[in-house]
Amino acid sequence: MSAEQKKQLEQQLWNIANTLRGKMDADDFRDYILGFIFYKYLSEKMELYANQLLAEDGITYVKLDEESEEGREFMAVIKEEAIQTLGFFLKPSELFKEIVRRGQGKEDEEGQSNFILGDLANILNNIEQSTMGTDSEEDFNRLFEDLDLTSSKLGRTESAKNALIIKVLEHLNVIDFQLDDIEADVLGDAYEYLIGQFASGAGKKAGEFYTPQQVSKILAKIVTSGKTKLKSVYDPTCGSGSLLLRVAKEVKEVSNFYGQELNRTTYNLARMNMILHDVHYRKFDIRQDDTLEHPGHIDKRFEAIVANPPFSAQWSANPLFISDDRFSQYGKLAPASKADFAFVQHMVHHLAENGTMAVVVAHGVLFRGGAEGHIREHLIADKNYLDAVIGLPANIFYGTSIPTAILVFKKCREHPDDVLFIDASAYYEKGKNQNSLRESDIDKIVETYRNWAIEEKYSYRASLDEIRTNEYNLNIPRYVDTFADEEAIDLQSIAEQLKMLETDISSTDATIAEFCQQLNIATPF
Template identity: 45%
Template structure:
């Protein structure tokens, strides 16, 4: 999008978000923007069938002798068919006349879901509209209120200009705006774009062709989709525990024009369910829930993901459970980058044993990158990116980067600027050592630090201030005390003249 047009679009979206500010209404906005996008694709297809003539599509289709062939071709090309009677513009026209009803919308969505289910091998795609419950009291107490609310959303949405080129950006922008409203809930589905960009640039920095990417806690799918900018012919794999967030990830794929056969997102617990079993991937990115609880069941002691490390990650902190799960699914020549809390660098007990094994026995840890605090909505804790590779035979050092002090403050959040992102990525890719910013630590250094990977042990960020002259300070203090004594004498003399006793006592 051109800058002016993009700004205009954002302003339109902001007005829509303000109207639908109650967080619970977000699902209706997200689902209906996807419906609008699919409807626009259908409209474009139908207009091409009728030679792009300025005609009434509904009338032309209903009167065409080839209407059945057109429907079949649309199902083959787009993977669905929307009858011209139910295109988004028709819904807008009804809303303008106060004729749009919940009943009409229910039929519209029902028909589309059936069409998607019939024409796609990837049956999960039908879930993109699963969270549309038009009977919910969130839309209003009475049927009249519900009709009014949904009509207003559609009317406001009608001014958003959607194309195949900007739909993904618009959807991401809507998600980011709702993330700001959501606060702590945002952690369930949204990774700041700047962090996703770093993850993508790190895992795609390789001579190996990348054809698959996996995220075991994929949220809205934004981190997966970021890789699409840096590599072609990519297939996306992910798992998500929350059903609403899972549906959001499917919508995000659609809005980025990813074919249904090119993504496989599963609903479930990646640690417990093992949906992808023994499958391995070229690249893995993730932002798992920080220090989440998991079962740490004894059954996992024989699980090939965890068995060789001697200890299971603790029940109260699943961070290393996600790390080991990801390693298991990483190809031998692949790269993975995962966002984690700082605790994984220095906590003891089972986590210390796992960390030591990853360093000493496996040599998998490639880099530790410290990020600024307050980057994520809903939590102010500072985080790190841990980069791991299986094929590090020529280098056993670990690159430490302390990027925690380089950011811009935007209201209550900290934000990485492009220059901050570029510096992190460039430092990692070239494994550069920069004073007070990065350091390549040898195995010997790490061993001397008892396999504690806390960044300040390896990157000294201490800035010396001006040297303090204690003699000069002492002389100034004596001089100040002398002046105070002189003032006390003057006050005492004045008080005697005025016959005021004990003014200084």
Template identity: 40%
Template sequence: MALTADKKALIWKTLNETRGKIEPAEYKNYIFGLMFYKFLSQKAENWLAQQLRGESWANVWQQDADKAATFMQSKLGYVIQPGDMFSDWQAAINIDQFNITNVADSLTRFNQGVSQNAKATFAGIFDDMDLTSSRLGSNTQTRTKTLMDWISLIDQIELDEDSDVLGDLYEYLIGMFAANSGAKAGEFYTPHQVSDIMARILTAGREDKASYSLYDPAMGSGSLLLTTASYMHNDGVRGAIKYYGQEVITTTYNLGRINLMMHGVEYNDMHIHNADTLNADWPDGVTDGVDNPRMFDAVMENPPYSLKWDNTNREDDPRFKAGVSPKSKADFAFLQHGLYHLKQDGRMAIVLPHGVLFRGAAEGRIRKQLLEHRNISAVIGLPEKIFTNTGIPTIIMVLEKNRDTDDVLFIDASKGFEKQKNQNRLRQEDIDLIVETYVKRAGVDKYAHVATFDEIKENDFNLNIPRYVDTFEEEEPVDLVQVNQELMNVQDDIEQQENELLTMINELAVTDDSQAIIEATKRLLGGQHE
């Protein structure tokens, strides 16, 4: 059963009230780390209950620890020793025998017990939980107390065994932390409404594929990967969907790995890398002088907008055959990287600022070549203020490698949204209209237009949406006779009010002071009432 919006809001309120002076951006590392450890513990305990059939994990471990560890590793990819479960921490708290070293030692043993083939998935995943930080307390005693409060709080949150429920809560909390952690924090989070549009476009007509490979080279929290997978009919089938992603910020990289696993993605279906996508082509790419990139069914990106990057000596990089992006704006570098890793029959969607549609020089040349190679399939204009980290309006660009036609679908969806306190929000009907228009690929008055290549060429390969979608609403003609009559009526009303005012003044008892007021009023009204 899914968590209700009220339940989510209550959990967020309760969590947020316990953070004290710790900023949300840092607090989330501890909360998500503890939530994830509880998730892994429950997963291990559920698996052990099926395997041991009443025998205790402590007894099995005592008889042959190495064999027991290998057994759990082979199935889960990790080992949690007896006494190190999340429930063991809470039990120690209940009998006043808990110390912060309980957590530190458990995490150390967890890291040591990850199987070799799961190292890439689990290595360093709890490193952001700095248990020695003075923000938790000035000494071991106060830090222990802080951790006890958080563990007891998370223990009260009923983490359903259904990964969809747990993942849904986790995704909600990611969004709340992003919204409350300042502008920069929003970089790791793509609002679900935008993810939903991209996912539905990427999978349209392909939902029945038996296997599917996804790639996000600027993955953030991994929400784009997960949302795209959710529209595949084989979502949740082990081995059916392979998840690939790269993220340069280590803390965000950990966040993304946790998010995927909290949504039930198995460790051997994940291939997540911590590196700079533009500087280190991954996965595969050029090895020993041979270009051998891995290709994907779907590529999705919401990269940092107009990022500065090192564009020197990039001319021979096979990813940037259409041209090298200027060093002040890496938008087209991210786009070309994703397109480079797309299968011939694949589909790609990327969020970008509007500038990529019309900026000239190197970007203009790249845009021209992409159009000449029929790579750009659609341009979708989104409303402003729908992201937590920027108020600027953005676009979704859809690309393919092997299209039969050279036209481009333009959709102006900038006016379809619900206004909220600090942000705008795409409603379900807005999302549905965008996707339905993309699938039908036909013009819609004042909303969408399919532009031919010749039309785009006439515009000098400028893709600015207003050049193709006319949203101008003509105002009704003004009836000048009616306006003149209304002005005359207003003038008559004014004269009537002035006459009534002077009549009232004349009826007053006259003194030297009031006479002065009467004369001043008459002068103000122009003397026409004397």
């Protein structure tokens, strides 16, 4: 797909989203438009697969007669195969294009469209029901629960709701997502685009489900450095799953994806996002719960870990956690009002011996004292897990303008005697509402990390002794000197300029005095 084609597709999708925009807030119309895109994807996936199975019989899936004995026999076989391979099943009459066709028909002489909301609700429910008792049940359970077709936000009357949904489905129906092209990921990229657009307009709440792609690229490139395949990648605060999928783009293969998300709606987005990017249901395990309080993968270790946890979130800090394997080695828990280090400890616990972990944190994590200072010292002095500290520009995240940093951890470090500090805070493109990292800025960060390079006023390798001297304070300006010498002032030149100004002022005063005398008024000085 060319850049121009991609741009056109994105514009089409955004125009469809705008059909709903005037009727509800961003969170709500996001759920509808992404839910319908997902339904379209499942339908096209089902039809392609069924047609492959029926190819030898010279028929297509939509031509099957669901009421005939032969049709029911075909469908029974197809359902069994589809559940095993795809993880779900749709009848020919339940396909996206078929429901659109029914909606486009006219119900009466007044031109009212056929009522499809009831059928559509049943179809979405049937998709979930088709997975009951199978390996994919957990991945599809209540997946469409946020797509409420009875909501008054769609219209005041049932007829108005029906007309709006038909309009949205018709617009989506004409878009070719090219699912038969295994090299293309048109639908996945379109889904990512829409998630990003919704995040940019959702203000502070966007941080719950989306990490800007520019930051995701840095994290993904760092944790995949020197690798072409990964056994596993994990995100303990996975949001919409975009960060996990970004890691997959940096290597040839990721065997398994793991994640956990607290927000139910965002958890549904993550599962949809995985499936839309053609990640088989057996290859991902996304859980819904509080990661710190109720971890879902406690016994697993991961080769790559990435995360953008909520900054300074609250957690219980229950004293019972002091005996939890994730926290017991440190002797202290992160404060209840700031869970940042609790997330770091959780991630370190899950990091494999050959793994790399990259996490976004607020700058306070680098230097705050108390329990946080104690945990920071343990990670550096006792464990020697901290590999790099990367300072990012301010105002690049949705909903917050604070400067942030990336902490990189490894249990087996290639450079065990020092820690790399990178100050990339001045390398960005300024935007009207939000700053952004350019490709050149991203490449500079990643190459500096990979080459462990020192560059004046940009990067520095600090020895462990130096960090200890600084009492394990990781504030980047302590290590990367970005101070710019001021230009020398020529005092003789300044004196001469002042003398010339004094002469000009005296001349002007004389001219004003002369005018005042002519006007027979007092001078102002």
